[in-house]
Amino acid sequence: MAELPQAVRGFWVTFATMFKKVVTEQYPEDSHKYPTQPRFHGRHQLNRWADGLEKCVGCELCAWACPADAILVEGASNTDEERFSPGERYGRVYQINYARCIFCGLCIEACPTRALTMTNAFELAEDNRASLIYEKQDLLAPLLAGMQLPPHDMVPGTTEQDYYANRVKGPAAVEGEVQS
Amino acid sequence: MTENTTTEIVPTVSVTIDGVALQVPKGTLAIRAAEMIGVEIPRFCDHPLLEPVAACRACLIEVEGMPKPQPACAQVVGEGMTIRTQQSSEVAKDAQEGVMEFLLINHPLDCPVCDKGGECPLQNQAMSAGRGESRFEGEKRTFDKPINVSAQILLDRERCVSCARCTRFADQIAGDPMIELLERGAQQQVGTASDEPFDSYFSGNTVQICPVGALTSAAYRFRSRPFDLVSVPTTCEHCASGCSLRTDYRRGVVTRRLAWDSPEVNEEWNCDKGRFAFAYLAEGRITTPLVREDGELRPASWPEAIDVAARGLAAAGSRTGVLTGGRLTQEDAYGYAKFARAVLGTDSIDFRARATSPEETQFLRAAVAGAPIGVTYTALEQAPFVLLVGFEPEDESPIVFLRLRKARTRVVSVGAVATRGLDKMGGELLAALPGQEAAALRDLPADIRAALEQPGAVILAGERIAASAGAPSAVSTLAASTGAALAWVPRRAGERGALDAGALAGLLPGGRPLIDAQARAQVAAIWGIDTAALPGLPGLSGDDLLTSASRVGLSALLVAGVDPVDLPDPALALRAVDTAAFVVALDHHHSAVTERADVVLPVALVTEKSGTFLDWEGRPRPFGQVFKDALTMSDATVLGMIASAIGTSAGAWDVNGIRRELTALGPWQGARAVVPGVQPQAAAGAGFRLASWRELLDAGVLQEGEPFLAATARPSAAIVSAAAAARLGSPATVTVTGPAGSVTLPLEVGAVLDDVVFVPMHSSECSIYRDLGARIGTAVDVTAGGAA
Numbered sequence: 001m002a003e004l005p006q007a008v009r010g011f012w013v014t015f016a017t018m019f020k021k022v023v024t025e026q027y028p029e030d031s032h033k034y035p036t037q038p039r040f041h042g043r044h045q046l047n048r049w050a051d052g053l054e055k056c057v058g059c060e061l062c063a064w065a066c067p068a069d070a071i072l073v074e075g076a077s078n079t080d081e082e083r084f085s086p087g088e089r090y091g092r093v094y095q096i097n098y099a100r101c102i103f104c105g106l107c108i109e110a111c112p113t114r115a116l117t118m119t120n121a122f123e124l125a126e127d128n129r130a131s132l133i134y135e136k137q138d139l140l141a142p143l144l145a146g147m148q149l150p151p152h153d154m155v156p157g158t159t160e161q162d163y164y165a166n167r168v169k170g171p172a173a174v175e176g177e178v179q180s
Numbered sequence: 181m182t183e184n185t186t187t188e189i190v191p192t193v194s195v196t197i198d199g200v201a202l203q204v205p206k207g208t209l210a211i212r213a214a215e216m217i218g219v220e221i222p223r224f225c226d227h228p229l230l231e232p233v234a235a236c237r238a239c240l241i242e243v244e245g246m247p248k249p250q251p252a253c254a255q256v257v258g259e260g261m262t263i264r265t266q267q268s269s270e271v272a273k274d275a276q277e278g279v280m281e282f283l284l285i286n287h288p289l290d291c292p293v294c295d296k297g298g299e300c301p302l303q304n305q306a307m308s309a310g311r312g313e314s315r316f317e318g319e320k321r322t323f324d325k326p327i328n329v330s331a332q333i334l335l336d337r338e339r340c341v342s343c344a345r346c347t348r349f350a351d352q353i354a355g356d357p358m359i360e361l362l363e364r365g366a367q368q369q370v371g372t373a374s375d376e377p378f379d380s381y382f383s384g385n386t387v388q389i390c391p392v393g394a395l396t397s398a399a400y401r402f403r404s405r406p407f408d409l410v411s412v413p414t415t416c417e418h419c420a421s422g423c424s425l426r427t428d429y430r431r432g433v434v435t436r437r438l439a440w441d442s443p444e445v446n447e448e449w450n451c452d453k454g455r456f457a458f459a460y461l462a463e464g465r466i467t468t469p470l471v472r473e474d475g476e477l478r479p480a481s482w483p484e485a486i487d488v489a490a491r492g493l494a495a496a497g498s499r500t501g502v503l504t505g506g507r508l509t510q511e512d513a514y515g516y517a518k519f520a521r522a523v524l525g526t527d528s529i530d531f532r533a534r535a536t537s538p539e540e541t542q543f544l545r546a547a548v549a550g551a552p553i554g555v556t557y558t559a560l561e562q563a564p565f566v567l568l569v570g571f572e573p574e575d576e577s578p579i580v581f582l583r584l585r586k587a588r589t590r591v592v593s594v595g596a597v598a599t600r601g602l603d604k605m606g607g608e609l610l611a612a613l614p615g616q617e618a619a620a621l622r623d624l625p626a627d628i629r630a631a632l633e634q635p636g637a638v639i640l641a642g643e644r645i646a647a648s649a650g651a652p653s654a655v656s657t658l659a660a661s662t663g664a665a666l667a668w669v670p671r672r673a674g675e676r677g678a679l680d681a682g683a684l685a686g687l688l689p690g691g692r693p694l695i696d697a698q699a700r701a702q703v704a705a706i707w708g709i710d711t712a713a714l715p716g717l718p719g720l721s722g723d724d725l726l727t728s729a730s731r732v733g734l735s736a737l738l739v740a741g742v743d744p745v746d747l748p749d750p751a752l753a754l755r756a757v758d759t760a761a762f763v764v765a766l767d768h769h770h771s772a773v774t775e776r777a778d779v780v781l782p783v784a785l786v787t788e789k790s791g792t793f794l795d796w797e798g799r800p801r802p803f804g805q806v807f808k809d810a811l812t813m814s815d816a817t818v819l820g821m822i823a824s825a826i827g828t829s830a831g832a833w834d835v836n837g838i839r840r841e842l843t844a845l846g847p848w849q850g851a852r853a854v855v856p857g858v859q860p861q862a863a864a865g866a867g868f869r870l871a872s873w874r875e876l877l878d879a880g881v882l883q884e885g886e887p888f889l890a891a892t893a894r895p896s897a898a899i900v901s902a903a904a905a906a907r908l909g910s911p912a913t914v915t916v917t918g919p920a921g922s923v924t925l926p927l928e929v930g931a932v933l934d935d936v937v938f939v940p941m942h943s944s945e946c947s948i949y950r951d952l953g954a955r956i957g958t959a960v961d962v963t964a965g966g967a968a
């Protein structure tokens with residue numbers, strides 16, 4: 001083959017490749033075939049307790065941990081009339097700026113109540129910066145069966161300690177002995 | 181006279197700390213001596229301004245020759261002592277770690293929801309001096325949380341480390357021992373008597389010195405984290421005590437203010453008004469210039485509004501009156517002083533939005549304006565005797581109160597009410613009916629006169645001497661005849677600065693008399709104008725100014741931040757504003773004046789400009805701009821714009837330029853006005869005499885929007901003596917009737933002279949000027965029960 005012209009050798013490579021196994025993944029057409037790794041760092045989620053109350057206490061530790069300064073939190077006081085989380089404090093403002101986030105996951109390690117976790121969702125592209133700032137309502141976990149949309153009271157007879165110890169299992173369901 | 185020039189030799193002792201030999205003054209505590217060589221011993225209860233208690237035991241050190249570790253915060257170093265701290269002693273290190281572990285046993289894992297998190301001595305020292313692992317596996321103690329020790333101060337009891345800083349502060353510094361450590365052992369907790377909340381004027385300091393997050397304020401709870409905040413050192417705008425503050429803001433909004441360190445002035449304390457009353461900054465601003473058209477104010481552009489203001493003011497010229505309120509910075513007040521004289525050619529200017537008298541005007545010109553710093557806080561601390569005239573320090577200048585209390589100075593107050601504050605200072609009352617102080621000063625008992633003759637004795641005259649005929653004259657005479665130092669303590673932060681800036685009829689900047697040829701020449705040279713352009717004769721001030729405006733004597737008014745209810749005749753003030761053909765108001769919030777003005781120009785708040793307040797000592801308290809990118813302009817800048825629209829520039833109108841002009845002028849060295857010689861007047865009318873002053877927490881506009889603070893104010897009451905109450909039949913409420921109306925208030929029995937009734941001057945329930953039409957000393961009717 002040494003005497004073949006260079007150009008013909010090049011075309012041969014192209015031709016032979018046509019019969020090899022394809023490694024390109026078609027996006028978006030075939031994306032369902034290729035899920036992310038289970039612990040892939042995707043968009044964040046603000047979780048809820050079993051009765052729908054928010055887990056976030058507005059402590060800002062995620063914002064403190066964030067090396068990219070992508071998170072902004074403002075805490076506020078729950079009141080008896082308007083309760084968003086068990087205990088005294090909730091996150092009134094919660095924003096993540098996905099133009100800044102580097103998906104390192106330090107924020108979810110910092111979260112003391114496991115309010116903040118990361119989902120596998122990675123389709124975050126936008127055509128403008130403003131839409132890359134996700135507000136609290138964009139990040140909150142969906143209401144699952146048995147959850148009620150806050151604001152609402154804690155499960156009767158429970159304290160925030162029961163929530164933190166995961167003894168609250170639903171809007172009226174409590175497991176084991178409650179502290180009161 | 182008051183300078184501490186003694187070079188007396190302080191005896192020292194030699195001590196060895198961690199192998200370093202050093203000499204320290206005798207009586208030094210080991211914890212301070214260690215700081216001198218850069219060794220920081222952990223501590224919670226130790227505070228340099230409080231008496232040591234050694235309550236928390238975090239600071240244990242090894243002292244050679246002593247069997248057990250000793251608390252460094254209470255251990256006075258002795259000659260030849262050998263001390264080993266955690267740096268060089270396993271015993272000390274182990275003891276400190278043991279105490280830290282012990283303190284954390286019952287400490288909740290609240291850090292994520294605790295306001296102290298991020299600036300917490302317990303967090304920090306648990307990291308630096310703790311073991312990291314706890315061996316405790318039991319249940320931590322819990323309490324209901326939080327509880328209110330007052331409307332403003334919240335207590336999370338399980339966070340408390342029982343250091344007793346708060347209780348010692350309340351007892352030793354504020355003199356309000358309303359909180360105390362109760363119970364024993366793990367149940368030990370801070371508490372109040374059930375019926376007596378911690379309504380101290382100084383309660384906010386306990387939040388600041390609590391080394392954990394046990395004490396927090398309702399106003400700041402959950403507002404932010406230390407790392408969110410940008411901190412700027414500032415000066416308090418609320419009173420003439422001149423406290424250094426630290427203003428913390430987040431995203432363009434002030435979130436809290438703290439007392440900042442200023443050993444010569446406020447030490448490390450401040451009052452709750454200075455700490456918590458800042459909500460007004462964020463609410464209800466005037467955002468655009470407004471111009472009146474067809475009887476209605478409508479938004480206008482800056483050029484248009486400046487143009488309208490310039491034409492109206494130029495037309496009125498020397499027939500303009502200028503009222504600057506008492507809250508401006510010295511630079512802004514100087515702007516008005518210059519604008520009045522150099523641009524309008526008027527001398528009718530007054531900075532006092534309160535009761536005044538021509539006698540007081542004369543007194544200020546003669547004895548205060550442009551005077552160098554004389555009596556200082558330190559001088560008060562060292563004074564053997566202090567006489568108070570027309571002055572209630574706890575309400576009217578809280579840091580003066582703290583300093584007098586700290587020094588245990590002998591204090592005598594000339595007045596009609598032996599107040600709670602006077603009691604806390606251990607002071608005595610020299611009886612004088614309200615408005616009759618001058619007579620009491622004339623007939624002073626011999627022992628008080630003798631006390632005033634001691635070197636270092638001080639007379640403190642408050643703003644209320646203006647409401648007492650003959651009092652300004654009497655204090656001047658008394659000071660001259662006894663040799664006591666005299667200081668004038670105004671209430672508002674801007675008064676002393678405005679006086680020295682020349683914002684008073686008859687005075688040019690630096691205390692220069694308007695009628696002195698040399699003074700005129702100096703000022704005209706700095707302003708770059710012709711001496712002849714300055715007004716020739718002193719203009720109107722005080723009530724005269726308003727009366728003249730209300731009778732079309734003055735045809736225009738230029739008003740900065742004056743609330744008519746602060747003036748002794750609010751109706752007259754409103755009439756003056758209504759009658760004047762042209763009114764320009766510079767303000768940041770709407771008031772009865774802006775509603776009636778022809779042109780309203782919005783100006784910068786204290787957070788949006790830099791400036792200087794002169795405290796009562798005359799000490800400059802400069803502060804920087806908090807919000808650097810604010811688009812608002814200071815009063816002086818706006819006046820400069822009007823001046824150039826009128827066509828007179830007259831030097832600088834920016835803060836730095838004004839400071840240069842003030843420095844170039846300096847204080848007046850020449851002859852001054854003579855002190856007034858008004859004789860005491862006998863009381864007129866029969867009935868109860870009205871005693872009154874502005875309480876620290878009241879209905880002042882700068883306290884708006886802060887309900888927790890307002891809830892700690894003293895409840896409004898009419899206070900009379902026990903005998904008078906009995907005469908009235910000890911009813912629950914009384915109706916106080918003055919010339920213009922009456923108010924019904926709860927009756928309280930207090931240490932008040934017979935035939936005197938105390939009513940707060942401007943509380944949320946009553947305002948004596950507006951509701952009663954009465955002034956201090958007016959005879960009023962007091963009857964049992966509600967309004968007829």
Ligand code: SF4
Binds near residue numbers: 341346347390391
């Ligand atoms: S509340 Fe704070 S300052 Fe008061 S004793 Fe407890 S820890 Fe100390």
Ligand code: SF4
Binds near residue numbers: 417446
């Ligand atoms: S004492 Fe006066 S200057 Fe100090 S914080 Fe209070 S109001 Fe402000």
Ligand code: FES
Binds near residue numbers: 233235240253
């Ligand atoms: S700091 Fe010494 S015992 Fe508390």
